[in-house]
Amino acid sequence: MAPFSKYNRNSKTMASQKITTSKAKPLPPGVYTPVITIYDNTPTQQVDLDAMYKHCQYLVNAGCHGLVYLGTNGELAMLNHQERIDIVKMARKAVTDLGIPDYPILAGISAQSVAETIQLAKEAGEAGAAWGLLLPPSYWTKAINPKVLEGYYRDVADASPIPIVIYNYPGVVSGVDLDSDIICALASHPNIVAAKLTCGQVGKAIRVTSRYGPQHMAVYAGSADYLVPSLVGGASGCVVGMGNVFPKTVSRLYDYYKAGRLNEAAALQEKISVAEAACKKSLNSTKWGAWYYILRNLGIESDAGFAMRKPYLSPGEEQKKSALAAFSILEDIEKSMQGREGIFKA
Template structure:
């Protein structure tokens, strides 16, 4: 096995736990984006210790949002972190389009709106046409034109089974504007193959959920992107913080609880959104359950699954309540 000799990236994605933030809507027939709710939720997540935030990914229902809505959300959350006193806080924007041109346009929009990095799924509408040549060309062309550093997003479950293997990712890692990968495929072996070749400065490897964060870190990865953080931001980031501090036994103990709680998030986005409303909504002053509904045509969780979610994720509530909020230099009341 040979270590890579590619140069370090000019702007690597900072290490840590990132929340792929859900989209929150007004309780109206058209479910317009609720920017005030997004502002409050953003500050809640940052105070909860998240090391960065991802908007307009899968949990953000990116395919259901218009380009204009995406821009307004990024502008809103950049203001939220600036008002909180951390203007340079990492904001990652999803730029996944079905064409190279669309993805480049989304990257340009995100950069103008205030995003720091871009997250990119492979195209998948005509899955049989996405050959290896087309796939590598897509990422290179978008990265060539993107004003933001690009993080590859590998999630076969939402891309008609298209799965970048470790050879594909190794080939793309040499691009100067491709800085890392989010492995929602859950393939720890793939993570090990990549971390054995590349340093984090060359190409960073992130797990796609917090239920295998500890193994990801042990394997040489540098963090994760986890929907669970929408509900329990403190506990998910704490697994990482304890590991970094060398408190591995404590980290593993908390990881075990997090992994069991995250099982609900694996079932559906509707359950993640319900849990965010149930466990965090009151803290944010967001008490209308419809704020946390998926956007139509997708449906909210039924009563049976809601009850199961409360029981499954509730195992983490005590841990979450024990962890204090992060305090920043500027205090705001959570509104515009």
């Protein structure tokens, strides 16, 4: 990477013409599933790598275009360094065993300090991640301003061995929200290649895509319930937690749109938006749904390992019932779909 001082920090000085030059390793387009972390049924809730291996291969076979580990759905904040390394190694082995060693895998590398984040980026790269997903710092919000945020991302990107994907999710970082000016300013860095916008602001996505082509700075929706509007606005895809439950359906929504099958895309978008309400209410619902619809059919008989890590509580019967009520709209659709034709089968 070039020295930090060489990058333009002022988005207002950027050329008004759309920049379409390709960076060294852009993030491929499509639907990415931010994979849940599965635990065993012990008091210490050890990571169940065997179950996660089965889940990983199923998601790939179902047609997901890429996978994200150690994100919000993966409970990054609840995992130690070694667990993070082990999970990424497991994922890379799982896709390699399927005969696709270069399959896109991202890993969350978020931490509060630049020093630890760089360490996590290096560990993730060594373990097999090809890109790093990075939240902004949030520990002392009174001291956080645009200069701090830009400096944080640039410092990490300067030292990271893997390209950085900006992760904007105000709900998990004390309300810190990266606006389009900051994202556009960071787009000048050669090792920052994309942004995942879980803020739900489609207008923000359009402001970025209006200035940069996807090979230079791609934008991904952070939820499937606004995937089609985001694609219309120039987004490259989405990272969607419901992919843990219905990977064929959410991947097919993207495929329909890209193939010009707009009526089918619109109809499926409506159903996905209804079902995704369960995922938005609780990560427990997503995790339990993954067990109910996928993992119990792969030999995982108990749902005990699909609760969030303590101190969070396990889902109660009413929550499970509510999740099933929302998910049911996609159950038959998912069953009717095949894996990715010509490459994968599910």
